[in-house]
Amino acid sequence: MRIRPAWPEEAKTLSDLALASKGVWGYDAAFLEGCREELAVTPADIASLVVEVADGGPGQPPVGFFVLDPAGSDAHLDKLYVAPGHVRRGVGTRLWAAAVRQAAARGANSLTWDADPHAVAFYARMGAVEIGRAPSGSIPGRTLPVMRVPIPRRPIDDPWKTVKQEGLEDGDH
Numbered sequence: 001m002r003i004r005p006a007w008p009e010e011a012k013t014l015s016d017l018a019l020a021s022k023g024v025w026g027y028d029a030a031f032l033e034g035c036r037e038e039l040a041v042t043p044a045d046i047a048s049l050v051v052e053v054a055d056g057g058p059g060q061p062p063v064g065f066f067v068l069d070p071a072g073s074d075a076h077l078d079k080l081y082v083a084p085g086h087v088r089r090g091v092g093t094r095l096w097a098a099a100v101r102q103a104a105a106r107g108a109n110s111l112t113w114d115a116d117p118h119a120v121a122f123y124a125r126m127g128a129v130e131i132g133r134a135p136s137g138s139i140p141g142r143t144l145p146v147m148r149v150p151i152p153r154r155p156i157d158d159p160w161k162t163v164k165q166e167g168l169e170d171g172d173h
């Protein structure tokens with residue numbers, strides 16, 4: 001599975017993916033409808049922010065994506081969503097590593113975001129901690145955990161790329 005930059009024409013596909021992904025936690029239709037606007041990805045986002053997808057293979061839609069706003073020393077993870085049929089197979093971990101790598105490459109010292117409460121266990125596994133609560137941008141009266149992780153000086157590499165490189169190096173000996 002390849003992580004690659006999103007194409008502007010994928011904006012609607014990614015918006016739909018985010019909404020379907022949010023649905024894995026069992027929210028009802030009215031709740032999800034309330035999130036639709038905040039979960040939307042626009043061609044302008046793809047042009048101005050760092051948006052990368054987990055490629056679904058030839059002729060297939062992406063199986064996940066992230067949106068990163070790398071501005072400043074504390075970068076903001078705006079979105080991270082994995083398609084419903086692909087959760088718990090390591091796609092989120094791959095996307096996470098790519099987002100951290102991109103933030104590191106742009107000089108960020110930390111990464112902060114508001115998380116869905118159900119996703120906190122995943123982010124904790126990635127090394128993030130909850131630093132507070134913030135109001136939901138979609139649902140009045142709801143608050144969300146604010147998560148942060150320091151960015152290591154040496155960027156986290158793509159684990160598959162590392163395996164490949166090691167394999168090539170082995171072949172050189």
Ligand SMILES: CC(C)(COP(=O)(O)OP(=O)(O)OC[C@H]1O[C@@H](n2cnc3c(N)ncnc32)[C@H](O)[C@@H]1OP(=O)(O)O)[C@@H](O)C(=O)NCCC(=O)NCCS
Nearest residue numbers: 021081082087088089090091092093115116119121122125
């Ligand atoms: C949260 C999300 C991005 C995680 O992606 P994923 O591809 O399913 O996660 P991974 O397979 O890489 O999981 C890595 C590890 O994180 C932890 N983890 C992942 N999902 C978990 C869950 N639902 N409950 C507890 N731990 C979880 C596990 O330790 C897992 O390792 P394991 O499967 O070997 O036990 C994905 O579930 C998702 O898109 N959810 C719906 C949308 C959402 O809430 N996105 C985040 C918005 S802030």
